[in-house]
Amino acid sequence: xxxxxxxxxxxxxxxxxxxxxxxxxxxxxxxxxxxxxxxxxxxxxxxxxxxxxxxxxxxxxxxxxxxxxxxxxxxxxxxxxxxxxxxxxxxxxxxxxxxxxxxxxxxxxxxxxxxxxxxxxxxxxxxxxxxxxxxxxxxxxxxxxxxxxxxxxxxxxxxxxxxxxxxxxxxxxxxxxxxxxxxxxxxxxxxxxxxxxxxxxxxxxxxxxxxxxxxxxxxxxxxxxxxxxxxxxxxxxxxxxxxxxxxxxxxxxxxxxxxxxxxxxxxxxxxxxxxxxxxxxxxxxxxxxxxxxxxxxxxxxxxxxxxx
Amino acid sequence: xxxxxxxxxxxxxxxxxxxxxxxxxxxxxxxxxxxxxxxxxxxxxxxxxxxxxxxxxxxxxxxxxxxxxxxxxxxxxxxxxxxxxxxxxxxxxxxxxxxxxxxxxxxxxxxxxxxxxxxxxxxxxxxxxxxxxxxxxxxxxxxxxxxxxxxxxxxxxxxxxxxxxxxxxxxxxxxxxxxxxxxxxxxxxxxxxxxxxxxxxxxxxxxxxxxxxxxxxxxxxxxxxxxxxxxxxxxxxxxxxxxxxxxxxxxxxx
Ligand SMILES: Nc1ncnc2c1ncn2[C@@H]1O[C@H](COP(=O)(O)OP(=O)(O)OP(=O)(O)O)[C@@H](O)[C@H]1O
Ligand SMILES: [Mg+2]
Numbered sequence: 001x002x003x004x005x006x007x008x009x010x011x012x013x014x015x016x017x018x019x020x021x022x023x024x025x026x027x028x029x030x031x032x033x034x035x036x037x038x039x040x041x042x043x044x045x046x047x048x049x050x051x052x053x054x055x056x057x058x059x060x061x062x063x064x065x066x067x068x069x070x071x072x073x074x075x076x077x078x079x080x081x082x083x084x085x086x087x088x089x090x091x092x093x094x095x096x097x098x099x100x101x102x103x104x105x106x107x108x109x110x111x112x113x114x115x116x117x118x119x120x121x122x123x124x125x126x127x128x129x130x131x132x133x134x135x136x137x138x139x140x141x142x143x144x145x146x147x148x149x150x151x152x153x154x155x156x157x158x159x160x161x162x163x164x165x166x167x168x169x170x171x172x173x174x175x176x177x178x179x180x181x182x183x184x185x186x187x188x189x190x191x192x193x194x195x196x197x198x199x200x201x202x203x204x205x206x207x208x209x210x211x212x213x214x215x216x217x218x219x220x221x222x223x224x225x226x227x228x229x230x231x232x233x234x235x236x237x238x239x240x241x242x243x244x245x246x247x248x249x250x251x252x253x254x255x256x257x258x259x260x261x262x263x264x265x266x267x268x269x270x271x272x273x274x275x276x277x278x279x280x281x282x283x284x285x286x287x288x289x290x291x292x293x294x295x296x297x298x299x300x301x302x303x304x305x306x307x308x
Numbered sequence: 309x310x311x312x313x314x315x316x317x318x319x320x321x322x323x324x325x326x327x328x329x330x331x332x333x334x335x336x337x338x339x340x341x342x343x344x345x346x347x348x349x350x351x352x353x354x355x356x357x358x359x360x361x362x363x364x365x366x367x368x369x370x371x372x373x374x375x376x377x378x379x380x381x382x383x384x385x386x387x388x389x390x391x392x393x394x395x396x397x398x399x400x401x402x403x404x405x406x407x408x409x410x411x412x413x414x415x416x417x418x419x420x421x422x423x424x425x426x427x428x429x430x431x432x433x434x435x436x437x438x439x440x441x442x443x444x445x446x447x448x449x450x451x452x453x454x455x456x457x458x459x460x461x462x463x464x465x466x467x468x469x470x471x472x473x474x475x476x477x478x479x480x481x482x483x484x485x486x487x488x489x490x491x492x493x494x495x496x497x498x499x500x501x502x503x504x505x506x507x508x509x510x511x512x513x514x515x516x517x518x519x520x521x522x523x524x525x526x527x528x529x530x531x532x533x534x535x536x537x538x539x540x541x542x543x544x545x546x547x548x549x550x551x552x553x554x555x556x557x558x559x560x561x562x
Contacts, residue, residue: 175415175416175425178404178408178411178412178415179412179415179416181401181403181404182401182404182412185401185402185403185404186399186401188363188383188399189395189399189400189401190401191363191382191383191384191387192361192363192383192384192387192392192393192395193384193387193392193412193413193416193417193464193468194384194387194388194413194416194417194420194468195384195412195416196382196384197384198382306402306403
């Protein structure tokens with residue numbers, strides 16, 4: 001296999017993975033941008049959706065395309081619970097966001113992440129759990145000539161685009177979406193034009209976590225199966241993507257996800273030539289975090305963010 | 309102006325730690341008037357506005373709007389009831405266009421939930437026309453000058469279709485020509501749209517000229533209340549604030 005085909009293959013798969021990464025980051029950018037809550041339970045929110053779809057498929061034989069809506073609903077419920085149990089008493093009363101509040105919500109989310117992580121580990125005994133070889137079409141691979149692509153990867157990419165487009169339309173076009181963006185810019189000014197910031201923050205948490213759980217379905221579609229520790233791969237990548245895309249920007253997150261996916265694919269080829277095949281994967285992942293550092297140094301507001 | 313009170317402020321006290329920002333303040337705001345609130349820096353003017361709009365909850369006392377007790381209600385409820393304010397430090401939504409800023413006022417104001425997007429747009433356009441920002445409707449608010457941002461806040465406030473508008477130093481930082489323009493708009497909103505206006509102002513000749521009545525705050529206390537001319541002649545006001553009687557009367561004459 002020549003380096004050129006190798007490059008083409010990794011470019012394609014990096015791109016497809018990047019669309020999944022993009023969708024995975026959308027919920028994080030919303031909750032962070034609007035509420036200034038750093039969601040340390042992001043990885044576990046992704047896993048919730050992945051596990052819900054897989055359990056329904058394995059135990060009740062529910063079609064994953066149907067189960068993905070249940071994943072969404074499970075995320076909405078988790079978001080509702082997180083808001084009322086964890087965030088409301090901290091956020092609801094204080095409007096001006098200070099570092100002290102960010103610190104308390106950060107710890108809350110950290111606690112929630114540990115609780116969920118342990119529940120998942122207990123229930124699955126940390127064994128891989130997923131939809132396995134389920135795929136949408138009769139064939140599971142499509143031959144492109146230079147490579148064959150898993151149908152599930154294409155499905156994940158297509159669904160990520162549709163879902164991101166829908167949430168983008170909601171945020172940018174509807175009055176509620178406008179209210180969310182107003183609260184993101186200035187919570188107190190929003191209250192003084194008649195927007196109930198508490199309601200909007202609750203709604204944002206619910207929508208963000210719901211979308212994140214839905215994106216967990218895309219992850220399991222892409223990965224076939226998940227283990228709890230996969231959250232340690234996806235969550236840090238999502239944080240990087242949110243910073244690169246610009247805090248609060250949905251389009252920014254999606255595009256940054258693709259950038260990170262492609263960077264991963266390309267650098268994997270480069271490192272397997274320069275270093276070794278074995279070392280290429282961790283080194284390629286490291287590139288994502290080098291991009292994080294470079295973004296913070298050169299363009300801290302991100303690609304689509306607004307200078308404040 | 310009829311003599312019906314629209315807002316009653318009764319014995320309102322607000323403390324910040326040991327500092328008493330408002331000390332048992334009592335006065336009425338009458339329907340259809342332009343009321344000027346003056347007082348030196350730190351007198352409690354902005355704090356009073358924040359208590360009326362629900363940003364702060366008074367430690368003591370009550371505020372009534374059209375007979376309804378609104379003390380401690382959250383800001384968005386008070387906006388929807390019909391009291392809006394513009395900020396001393398302008399706060400337009402910088403990432404929205406001028407039109408979106410005005411529309412958001414209409415969407416979540418008095419008719420929140422009962423107004424269509426098209427109606428909201430119409431109201432927003434009308435108010436942008438009124439403040440002279442119609443040509444900039446598709447520009448981002450962040451690109452406006454200070455003067456334009458103040459007008460945008462006014463258009464956004466008007467779009468909520470309020471009964472009472474509180475203006476916190478709407479004229480500060482404007483040049484004399486801009487002050488005159490703003491005063492014309494304030495008079496117009498009062499006369500033609502029938503809105504009650506309360507303005508906190510340091511630009512003395514401007515308030516004295518445009519207001520029907522003046523309230524003077526001093527160290528959180530209500531020092532005086534009356535017509536501009538009466539207030540300018542009160543000895544306690546002159547010593548506390550205006551300094552020089554001749555100068556004070558000159559303000560009223562201009
Ligand atoms: N959030 C706050 N926390 C603590 N003290 C405050 C707060 N807001 C206002 N104060 C204090 O209350 C007093 C009244 O302030 P306020 O802003 O109401 O004055 P003002 O009359 O609007 O003054 P200016 O003309 O400078 O705008 C000041 O001493 C101020 O420092
Ligand atoms: Mg003030």
